[in-house]
Amino acid sequence: MTVARRAGAFAVLGVVAALAWAAPAAAQDSSAHIVAAHFTPEQAAAFSKQVERDLAAKGARVAMVFRAGRMRNQLPEGISYTHGAFWVYRTIKTADGGSLSGYAVYNLYAGDGKAWPTIESRLVQDFPFDFTRGSTVNDMGVIIPSPEMQRRIIAVIDSPTYQKVHNPAYSLVANPWSRKYQNCNNFMLDVMAAAIWDTDDPDRIAADLKAHYKPTIVKANAILRLFGPIADKRLRTDDQHGPVRTATYESLATFMKDNDLLQESYVFNYQP
């Protein structure tokens, strides 16, 4: 092997190794039934209740909450969280016939490859404890919409529009300007768009978002695009034209702030 060819081989190895281990494009990760080793069940229970109390103290009937499912040094630059969902203040009926007040969590989950395919998503409602157990860091991102947006978002969640704006075709880095794929954050963005523009038409939502929403750019190169689908089937980028764009906590918070749709956004830290 010549020196040049050997150098080329090492370059390819480097790229693929980066793909395999650095999780370069795992901007989103919404796998169902994830339990991380970071928190004990007791700690996860305490953390989830801390977030609930904080939201309740702020009078939030709905919030967008984000967790990191992998360590920060494994995330693409500028992206802090891998999964987001709506936390909605509800009355919860219990199995013993009682009821209580708290938050229910409305997720878009990708399949785990066992119960359903990894490239397909479903809308699943669970609870803050389930959400917190998937966290691998001691903080969560929180976006509390303005009171008017809270009312509108809850109205969408409680209507057929919620299902209508769901696209089961899943990609980790789905482009919010395209309808081809969707991930958890894009779904939240679409629900929010349905609330803003009072529509259940996915085409209109995509057009409005392209005009008004600035997605996060995920740093990726051409080789990543080429080999990504081999390394992880959920890393589908054929809906991207130009840079890889997706929705994140950061760009959602910016969009809401810029359009006066925000009450507040902040990072909530676990209090041991």
Place this chain on the structure above:
Amino acid sequence: MRTLLLLALASALAAGPAFAQDSVANASAAGGASSEVATHLAASGVQTALAASVVPASVTGTVSVVGGAAAVGSGVDVSRAAGDSAAAATGRLKVDERVVIAPDPAPRVPYDVEKPRAQ
């Protein structure tokens, strides 16, 4: 070169699932069924409540929790639901101290089982 490339791709394939999941390993002390989790938490003094269903703020439509997943049933249109929800007041809310546990998920039946052959 080709061998190296194939080797590299094989490595990526093998390693892919490991980084693709949010810490897939079920490493928590009580990471199994909800009933196990509830028992574990109760033993540690954490108050829990097993969820049965969730009642939306708007009048119509309830979300039933079935096996940890929810089915949304509603016939309300957006504008009407917005009106219903608008009745909800803002201000400090009350949260129950009990940790809500979702019901045990449905048994995991593989989705890709081959169809029985016609006889």
